[in-house]
Amino acid sequence: MSYNPEIHHRHSIRLKEYDYTQSGAYFITICTYNREFLFGNIIDGTMRLNEFGLLVESEWLKTAEIRGNVSLDEYVVMPNHIHGIIIINRRGTGHRAPTEHRTPTKESFGKPVPGSIPTIIRSFESTVTKQINKIRRTPGSPIWQRNYYEHVIRDEEELGAIRRYINENPLNWDLDRGTEGGARSSVPLLTSHSPEQTQQVGYAIGALARAGDLILLVGELGAGKTCLTQGIAWGLGFDGYVASPSFMLVREHQGRVNLYHIDFYRLDDIEEIAELGIDDYLYGEGVCVVEWAEKALDLLPSEHLLIKFEHLAKNERRLYFEPKGKRYIELLAQLKEKWNSL
Known part of the structure; x- marks a missing residue:
């Protein structure tokens, strides 16, 4: 034929x-x-x-x-x-x-x-x-x-x-698969005892973030990923409410630097993610935050800050940080300095 x-x-x-x-x-x-x-x-x-x-x-x-x-x-x-x-x-x-x-x-x-x-x-x-x-x-x-x-x-x-x-x-195989082994290879920077404290951590990240930064979030449903993203948005100067973009896949929020909020929750196949055409966000002039990033780590830029959430109790979360690349090692060091004031 x-x-x-x-x-x-x-x-x-x-x-x-x-x-x-x-x-x-x-x-x-x-x-x-x-x-x-x-x-x-x-x-x-x-x-x-x-x-x-x-x-x-x-x-x-x-x-x-x-x-x-x-x-x-x-x-x-x-x-x-x-x-x-x-x-x-x-x-x-x-x-x-x-x-x-x-x-x-x-x-x-x-x-x-x-x-x-x-x-x-x-x-x-x-x-x-x-x-x-x-x-x-x-x-x-x-x-x-x-x-x-x-x-x-x-x-x-x-x-x-x-x-x-x-x-x-x-x-990095364990980390890329989003397993507990991956969490152990990361740096357990802090434990959050409330949603408000998670937002404070996000605010500190947002205040330090700059155009081109990529933050990958890994954790189960209800772990606090969107809560952290809300804080990042506030740290970037956005004064509105940040909702999970699960149905829209991508939401854009305007601040001193634009925030691109991406959510892979409803995508089960890495092929679906590859077809989204999100390079303009990942390599753009804003700060990009990706929830459920474990579904597509093989497709995402190699340099990033990965944050993994561990559910400890009703409102208690342990956050593990894995910086990839010089920029994110520096960002994590700056965040550690800010932690005492959170």
Whole structure:
């Protein structure tokens, strides 16, 4: 059957006007279908690849071997996903941050563009899927989620941060999964004894926050995430009421710096989150707070301040802080200094 856009159309999370064949570095994340653990296990902070994991690694490395315009940077195969940096080198351009001023290369389902990121990923996914299904005798079974996540790396500083994130991914496995093991690896900065005190902590964070900051909140329903966000909003100069954006997904509040309040509570599939197109908020000029961030840590920027809530009693919460990156280490240090006045 020939390609028919009315029949074969499916939603894409690629940027519609972006040329994915142009030179530059791209951070790629591909997750397994239903987040199934297929590729091995993390033991003592080290990824131990099984037969399928070794196959994935081998095919990933072939990505550059069979393409003269492609090279690979850091990568890691995890139990249920792979992170990697792909660098596309157009002849004579070297490594540089991509721009968005060239004529876009149109690419749609069924119409591959040689050398583009979507075509490279489709080829990789297809080969891995066929080989794994052949080994386990499950022809036609899905291995990967329908969509993958890509981020255009803009500069050397961002490239360095993403490299660190990839290298540290196995060490941070428990934290990324939102487990109690993750909480123990964080810093237990304080215990809040009331919603009002949680708001005071948020106010201190908001007062210290600046444009571009990303705060990730992890905790069960009713743990105090929105309560903390209310305080952050007040600290940023917003004088209104902050409600959970569960139904709207994103709410924007105006203060001295805008607050982008994102909530993943009603999204159960990481693919749904990838399709939201929230990069403008995550990499924008405001302060971004994400509730239920544990549902999409693999898709979120590698540098952030993660706050995990532990429910101790009716109104008592212990807050664990995990800073990722120099900016957030500094922010946490400043917050500790303020704690005595809270």
